[in-house]
Amino acid sequence: MQTFGRLLSVLTFLLSLGFLAQALPAAPASGLAVRQYNSPSTQSPGSGYTKPSSDSGSGVTPVQGVKTIDVVAIVNVDLTPKVQAHVAAIAEVKTVADLDLKVKALIVDIKAIIAILVGAKVNIDAEAKLKLAVAIHAMIISIVKVCATVVAKLGVSACVGIMAQLDVVIHSLILTLIVCIDGFLGLLVKLFVDVDATVVAAIKTCGLSLIAKILLNINLGVNASIN
Numbered sequence: 001m002q003t004f005g006r007l008l009s010v011l012t013f014l015l016s017l018g019f020l021a022q023a024l025p026a027a028p029a030s031g032l033a034v035r036q037y038n039s040p041s042t043q044s045p046g047s048g049y050t051k052p053s054s055d056s057g058s059g060v061t062p063v064q065g066v067k068t069i070d071v072v073a074i075v076n077v078d079l080t081p082k083v084q085a086h087v088a089a090i091a092e093v094k095t096v097a098d099l100d101l102k103v104k105a106l107i108v109d110i111k112a113i114i115a116i117l118v119g120a121k122v123n124i125d126a127e128a129k130l131k132l133a134v135a136i137h138a139m140i141i142s143i144v145k146v147c148a149t150v151v152a153k154l155g156v157s158a159c160v161g162i163m164a165q166l167d168v169v170i171h172s173l174i175l176t177l178i179v180c181i182d183g184f185l186g187l188l189v190k191l192f193v194d195v196d197a198t199v200v201a202a203i204k205t206c207g208l209s210l211i212a213k214i215l216l217n218i219n220l221g222v223n224a225s226i227n
Helices: 002-023 028-044 071-091 096-117 126-154 156-180 184-192 197-206 209-226
Strands: none
Touching: 071 096, 071 126, 071 197, 096 126, 096 156, 126 156, 126 184, 126 197, 156 197, 156 209, 197 209
8 A cells, every 4th residue: 555655646746747847838948949030031221130232243332322423424514514604704803802703603613513523433434534634624724714814903912812712622623533533633644744834824823822733743743754
């Protein structure tokens, strides 16, 4: 009887353990496994899970925030006609105040183009680069010549502040184009190496020191390379 009683006690204990195990909640590990399996589809963008890139095989991976523009069209179609209109208006000024207004209007349009170019990705062929360089070259010369005529009439000292503002913005445009377009500096070098002496004189008359520095450096570089 004692043996039977012990067996009955053991069976009762085992049955109690079975009932207790069924009553307990599922182990946390199973829930974790499900979450790990499903996590890629529920993560928000940028949280560490990224889809494979869809590279087309061109070797160029698009970069968010980099803009691609048609710089030739922007300069030739948009900026050049505006500059021509501003140059014509500047040629007609009679007072320093009028010159100030006309030059500031020109500066606004040039700054607008600079804002478009900054951070842009410009990839154009050699022919397009040359056309662009020719357009910028002609644009600078036309501005410098008309300003020199007006400054000589109104007085250098009276126009020095106005010309300084113009100097800065044209200089910024040139530097921006050089940064955006590979090889653009070399094209400007070739165009400015034979610059007319009257253009150099006009730049000095207007006190365009930043532009003068660019032209001087370009001429020295070309002469050194030729000699």
